[in-house]
Amino acid sequence: QQQVKQSPQSLIVQKGGISIINCAYENTAFDYFPWYQQFPGKGPALLIAIRPDVSEKKEGRFTISFNKSAKQFSLHIMDSQPGDSATYFCAAGANNLFFGTGTRLTVIP
């Protein structure tokens, strides 16, 4: 059973546009919800994270929206740039992390 479901599998966005990636989780004991960015041949790198006591967190062009009642959270990338092209993973957990299956983002110049 997949603990964290992520969509879409791939996303193509024009430069300057908004990229939106969605995730849903099952376990209400999860208390930490990070997003990771991964480039080919590299390990995932922490982008931004949120706890369930807040509904939104913004860091620069990256925003997490969190809906505790729906058990959903999403990543918004504003003013998307070609350098943002990577695979993005949502994750959720308490003692260890469960990852989504990833979204391959391509930002077209």
Added chain:
Amino acid sequence: GAGVSQSPRYKVAKRGQDVALRCDPISGHVSLFWYQQALGQGPEFLTYFQNEAQLDKSGLPSDRFFAERPEGSVSTLKIQRTQQEDSAVYLCASSLVSGAGVSYGYTFGSGTRLTVV
């Protein structure tokens, strides 16, 4: 070191061969995690150490997988009698804090890509 270092970067093993993958965490990091990432998938949890104690090994897929961290720093993931389904990238992550550390965000290494032929 500046980051989490994993070696080798690539490993090709014949089916049935034993392999050992090494992880050098960031100096002073208490928590250490191993994850397995299949091609096109997200990382999947294997095991977790706090210092030298292995506190959770629930993700290890079979008894052919064994991990250790004898002195609370470097860790080794050993896979005995490798099978083709073991082919994946094995990621190590470390965190400064004690406890699970997950809620503070941990740093991943670049991984070891294991190919079993």
